Amino acid sequence: MSFATWFNGTAEKAEDVEAGQAPQLVAERDGNPLAFHVNPVYPLVIDPVLVGATEHFSVLRTRLLNAHHKTGLRSLIITSPEKEEGKSLICTNLGITLGQLGKPRVLLVDGDLRVRGMTELLGLQNDRGVGDYLQDKAEFQDCIRTTEYPSLCIAPVGDVQEDSMPTLLEGPRWPAFLQRAKEEFDLIIVDSVPITAPIADFELLSGPCDAALLTVQLRKTTREALDVTVNRLEKKLIGVIINNAQAGSGYYADYYGKKNPYYGKSKRKNGA
Amino acid sequence: MATKQKQDLDLSLAGLQYFRFKDYKRLVARRKWLIIATATLVGLLTSVVVYFVPNSYRATTSILIDPGKVPESYVKSTATLTANERLALLRQQILSDTKLSQIIDDMGLYQELKKKEPPLEITRKMRDDIDLEPISYSTGGRADLTAFNISYHSRNAGTAAAVANRLASLFIEENLRAREEQVLGTAEFIDRELAKARQDLEDKETKLGALRARYASELPEAQNAHLQALATLQLEMRSEMDAVSRDQQQKVYLQSLMADSPQVVDLDSGNAGSAPTGLQDQLSRLEAQQEQLRTRYGPQFPDVLKIQQDIDRLQEKIKSAKKTEGPAAAPAVLRPHNPVIDSQIAGIDKDIQAHAKREQDLKSQIDYHQSMLDAAPAASQQIAILSRDYEQAEENYKRLQDHKFSADISTDMESRQKGERFLILEPAQPPSLPYEPKRALIDGLGLLAGIVFAFGLVLALELFDRTIKTEHEITDQIEAPVLAEIPWLVTAAKKRQEQWHNVLAAGASTFLLLMYVGAIAVSLRK
Numbered sequence: 047m048s049f050a051t052w053f054n055g056t057a058e059k060a061e062d063v064e065a066g067q068a069p070q071l072v073a074e075r076d077g078n079p080l081a082f083h084v085n086p087v088y089p090l091v092i093d094p095v096l097v098g099a100t101e102h103f104s105v106l107r108t109r110l111l112n113a114h115h116k117t118g119l120r121s122l123i124i125t126s127p128e129k130e131e132g133k134s135l136i137c138t139n140l141g142i143t144l145g146q147l148g149k150p151r152v153l154l155v156d157g158d159l160r161v162r163g164m165t166e167l168l169g170l171q172n173d174r175g176v177g178d179y180l181q182d183k184a185e186f187q188d189c190i191r192t193t194e195y196p197s198l199c200i201a202p203v204g205d206v207q208e209d210s211m212p213t214l215l216e217g218p219r220w221p222a223f224l225q226r227a228k229e230e231f232d233l234i235i236v237d238s239v240p241i242t243a244p245i246a247d248f249e250l251l252s253g254p255c256d257a258a259l260l261t262v263q264l265r266k267t268t269r270e271a272l273d274v275t276v277n278r279l280e281k282k283l284i285g286v287i288i289n290n291a292q293a294g295s296g297y298y299a300d301y302y303g304k305k306n307p308y309y310g311k312s313k314r315k316n317g318a
Numbered sequence: 319m320a321t322k323q324k325q326d327l328d329l330s331l332a333g334l335q336y337f338r339f340k341d342y343k344r345l346v347a348r349r350k351w352l353i354i355a356t357a358t359l360v361g362l363l364t365s366v367v368v369y370f371v372p373n374s375y376r377a378t379t380s381i382l383i384d385p386g387k388v389p390e391s392y393v394k395s396t397a398t399l400t401a402n403e404r405l406a407l408l409r410q411q412i413l414s415d416t417k418l419s420q421i422i423d424d425m426g427l428y429q430e431l432k433k434k435e436p437p438l439e440i441t442r443k444m445r446d447d448i449d450l451e452p453i454s455y456s457t458g459g460r461a462d463l464t465a466f467n468i469s470y471h472s473r474n475a476g477t478a479a480a481v482a483n484r485l486a487s488l489f490i491e492e493n494l495r496a497r498e499e500q501v502l503g504t505a506e507f508i509d510r511e512l513a514k515a516r517q518d519l520e521d522k523e524t525k526l527g528a529l530r531a532r533y534a535s536e537l538p539e540a541q542n543a544h545l546q547a548l549a550t551l552q553l554e555m556r557s558e559m560d561a562v563s564r565d566q567q568q569k570v571y572l573q574s575l576m577a578d579s580p581q582v583v584d585l586d587s588g589n590a591g592s593a594p595t596g597l598q599d600q601l602s603r604l605e606a607q608q609e610q611l612r613t614r615y616g617p618q619f620p621d622v623l624k625i626q627q628d629i630d631r632l633q634e635k636i637k638s639a640k641k642t643e644g645p646a647a648a649p650a651v652l653r654p655h656n657p658v659i660d661s662q663i664a665g666i667d668k669d670i671q672a673h674a675k676r677e678q679d680l681k682s683q684i685d686y687h688q689s690m691l692d693a694a695p696a697a698s699q700q701i702a703i704l705s706r707d708y709e710q711a712e713e714n715y716k717r718l719q720d721h722k723f724s725a726d727i728s729t730d731m732e733s734r735q736k737g738e739r740f741l742i743l744e745p746a747q748p749p750s751l752p753y754e755p756k757r758a759l760i761d762g763l764g765l766l767a768g769i770v771f772a773f774g775l776v777l778a779l780e781l782f783d784r785t786i787k788t789e790h791e792i793t794d795q796i797e798a799p800v801l802a803e804i805p806w807l808v809t810a811a812k813k814r815q816e817q818w819h820n821v822l823a824a825g826a827s828t829f830l831l832l833m834y835v836g837a838i839a840v841s842l843r844k
């Protein structure tokens with residue numbers, strides 16, 4: 047199946063797929079759903095200042111849901127060639143954007159057990175999470191945090207010791223976690239580690255996932271790192287997210303047209 | 319292997335191959351503060367450095383070359399150097415070490431240098447500080463030097479003007495002196511030449527006169543005399559020759575007479591045939607007789623012919639007699655002696671000798687006249703050559719006289735300053751602005767260099783930046799589609815921070831710009 051057929055079409059079919067499947071356990075169990083707040087450092091799409099940026103995430107959401115409906119894509123891992131390219135940021139914002147839609151049921155998993163970017167960004171450091179499940183210290187339900195959006199749940203990193211990390215993802219626990227998550231959620235999005243990092247984490251994390259999304263940040267990702275990434279990601283890669291893109295100059299700029307009134311106006315990163 | 323090579327290529331281009339025009343525009347916008355700051359800083363540094371370069375003033379005196387009040391076509395000037403040549407000559411003279419060191423001492427120039435540099439080095443420095451620029455306007459195809467500027471560079475404006483004026487007056491003085499010298503020299507030379515030519519002319523004249531006198535006899539008028547003399551001499555010569563032959567006949571006759579007289583035969587000489595001897599005698603007698611007749615009456619005279627027959631017959635007889643006798647020994651005939659005849663013969667001999675001598679005499683005279691006639695053309699040739707020389711000398715003399723006339727006028731003109739001369743068109747004034755350094759120009763170039771350097775710097779930074787810079791570079795390498803292009807998201811707090819940074823950058827740049835403007839203003843004021 048070609049890339050084009052994955053992402054084209056409408057999101058209507060999604061409702062057919064999920065018909066009759068109401069959110070279960072997780073949303074109803076906990077009475078303390080996570081509320082998203084405007085973060086002064088991390089730009090979240092709920093920030094009214096960033097209203098223009100939501101459009102970009104909506105585009106991403108639509109294309110992703112198309113792939114989900116057409117190919118039955120259930121689990122997706124987000125990675126990047128190097129660290130700090132915006133994986134966690136994009137993952138969180140994509141989750142919020144999907145949650146705002148109300149369906150399908152989406153689980154965000156912070157798979158970056160070392161940096162735990164999303165966990166920290168959402169202030170979930172003290173919550174139990176996927177790490178506890180991997181160490182068999184908690185039940186699946188206890189590792190999931192509901193949010194203000196009923197269709198969106200989050201699995202933070204949880205309590206993970208530095209020395210246990212290398213072996214944490216080995217074995218059947220991680221695939222089991224994903225399998226369990228698929229029972230309750232339609233789409234599982236895993237925030238992960240950089241591909242060029244000298245660790246096995248990405249290989250282990252991506253193993254049971256259906257597809258991978260690559261985040262590349264302009265003026266951040268080196269050419270060499272991208273080269274290595276392209277070689278490693280061949281099969282699972284279904285799309286690229288360009289971060290720090292230049293408004294009006296990108297891949298789809300011509301598609302939108304220069305004077306499109308719907309085209310979001312946003313600030314660019316200044317200086318390197 | 320292939321990927322590695324591609325990587326190297328990408329590295330060297332640093333992704334700039336994916337740049338489009340708007341990417342460059344964006345790059346400049348992104349680096350605007352860096353560009354402004356760098357350009358301003360370089361400009362500022364340039365103006366500060368230039369500020370500290372000491373001022374050098376340049377004062378110029380313009381000198382007009384006045385071609386003279388009388389047109390050259392009327393009076394050919396004897397100061398023959400062109401203005402250009404004269405200027406070159408003057409430059410040599412005035413910019414000489416002695417002249418310059420004199421000026422240096424007089425005006426107290428290069429005081430600080432004098433302490434550390436040798437005098438020759440100082441004069442060399444002064445020569446460097448002097449500019450001499452000819453100004454020529456081309457008139458009708460050829461460039462005529464019409465004026466020239468003398469400039470002098472100095473740290474002090476007043477000194478620059480004073481030295482320029484001093485140099486100008488030196489040029490004028492020297493030029494005047496040189497011209498006068500040349501004109502006077504020319505007049506003197508022509509006088510000398512004229513005297514020489516006159517001497518030459520006179521020499522030639524006397525020589526010609528002498529030659530004419532010497533060859534008077536060979537001159538055409540003398541030719542006739544020679545011819546007449548030759549005619550008479552030849553006539554005389556003929557008669558002399560006749561006389562000699564007559565004498566010889568006489569002598570033969572006398573000898574024959576002597577043979578007819580009684581013979582004295584030498585008996586010891588043997589029995590000689592008398593017949594042949596007799597016949598022989600008869601023969602010689604006949605021959606003598608015939609000769610006598612022939613000379614007197616000519617060869618066709620009947621008696622001469624008759625005697626010839628006799629002689630022939632006698633000769634026949636002698637021949638036949640000789641045949642019969644055989645080649646017997648010739649009879650020894652003794653010479654007959656007859657004192658009277660002998661003395662007569664001796665007289666004749668004497669006569670013949672006298673004639674021969676006369677003949678000799680005549681011959682030498684004839685030769686003389688003949689040679690005179692032969693030599694006549696050589697003489698006229700010599701005279702012709704000499705006359706030609708004389709004419710040339712005369713012409714030369716006349717020509718020199720003309721020159722002398724011109725030279726006299728020229729000298730007169732020069733002494734009354736009507737010839738070509740140098741006039742100060744504009745005396746040097748102490749300049750109010752320094753000639754060097756050309757601060758405005760250098761400042762402008764500095765700013766330009768700063769701008770170029772800034773852009774170069776931005777480009778260099780871009781080349782050393784190994785990150786991916788454009789979307790095209792990603793789409794070019796990855797087959798998977800681009801699902802989203804997320805711009806840089808700026809929270810309110812970040813925005814404030816960014817604005818603050820911008821204000822700082824703008825402030826710093828403005829500060830630099832103000833400093834630059836101030837520096838320029840101060841530097842241009844110096």
Ligand SMILES: Nc1ncnc2c1ncn2[C@@H]1O[C@H](COP(=O)(O)OP(=O)(O)O)[C@@H](O)[C@H]1O
Nearest residue numbers: 088129130131132133134135163290805806807
């Ligand atoms: N598009 C963006 N706009 C604003 N800031 C960004 C953007 N992308 C990344 N960042 C910032 O970069 C830093 C690293 O982002 P993060 O998502 O933690 O990277 P990663 O998870 O890949 O290590 C964060 O401080 C984030 O706020």
Ligand SMILES: [Mg+2]
Nearest residue numbers: 133134158163
């Ligand atoms: Mg992260």
